[in-house]
Amino acid sequence: MEKPLKDIRVVDLTRILAGPYCTMILKNLGAEVIKLERPAVGDDARQIGPFRDDDRKRSAYFMSLNAGKRSISVDLKAEEGRAILKRLIERSDVLVENYRPGTLAGLGFSEKDILKINPEIVYASVSGFGHTGPDSDKCAYDMIVQALSGIISITGTEGGETVRVGTSVADIFAGMFAAIGILTSLYRRSSTDAGARVDVAMLDGTVAVLENAIARYQTEGEIPAPMGKRHPSITPFGGYKTGDSEIIIAVGNDKLFETFCDVIDTPELVEDGRFSTNELRTKNVSELTELINSALSVNTTDYWLEKLNGAGIPCAKVNDISDLFDYPQIRARNMLVPVEGEGGFAIAGNPVKIGGVDDDTSFERSPALGEHNEAVMTELLGYSEVEVSELYRKGVLFK
16 A cells, blocks of 8 residues: 555745654655755755764754655745746645744745645644744744743753753644644545645644643642652652662552552552552652652562563663664664665654555655755756756756
8 A cells, every 4th residue: 555645745845843844744654745945055954963974964863854855955035946936836735834934925925825826735834933923923942932831841850950851842743733734634625625724833732732731730729840750640650769770660540559569569558548549649659659669679670670561560661762773662663764875874763654554664865955956847847957057057946
């Protein structure tokens, strides 16, 4: 079975992370993604390390988001460059951009203009704050949105020190929600033939995943604070000390708590009035954690993992990134996929598994800046070789 988006063409005007993450999802599902990049510079991610073999033209960061896309390098400030974009919009299904609101309209491509060029196109914008509201014209980075959304305020140690989430989640959430909006709009278009406008903000997406924190503030009247590895309303559920390291244990109900206490040789905890219900265990979390740590300290993490897994207690070692490359479950799910021609260098695989659709066992390499200029211009857009040469001469096309 072919990939579900095999007939979808995406014009990708995005750069760095949020937008490219969106178009990466669409590419992994089979879409043809044509990435328009600025002359000479291209996507800023091309200049962000780490770099393969210290080659400044081979950003591993850029590869991880853009493998398998096609690149054309066009000066959109030139009239001829805007004409190229117009032809691409006419011949495509989706347009994705993550400029600051108003930038694309300033080039002559407002929402009205785009839908006039192609009434069936899905036009998606990914920005820091969206295209409406008092902050819409502000630029944003992941760290800024993590701060404004409140997610930093609940991420950190039990001692109260807050930290940034260890990956750029605000960007990634926005990219994921944009992909959802695009796919939903394409589904609607299949019955209406109508295009759509999708407006996704990093701030909106990060607020949307706060779940428990928003609920706790309204029901308990207290501002949620960081809790380290501990769950705010389920206990025991977090990190615990063993004889040689730390183990993550998640005991989600009273029955599991009974089993857990038997496994760690503390059956008396079940009858202890402080711990007889989840609510009481959470109220008395400090005392319970001390008792659990004491019981676990007599043996190693590996020992307890075997015992707890054998009893059906959810548990885990704390993997570092190197552990992922030897993790059988990661291999079984094809979640680290080599890039062609990169000597075994792997990037994250497609987490969306669809019955009958084979996973990629390798990804095409990421494109060089302007690598597909001639192919896109002549084969897709109908320019002659003479016209393409003239556009190179004028600096409208760049390689």
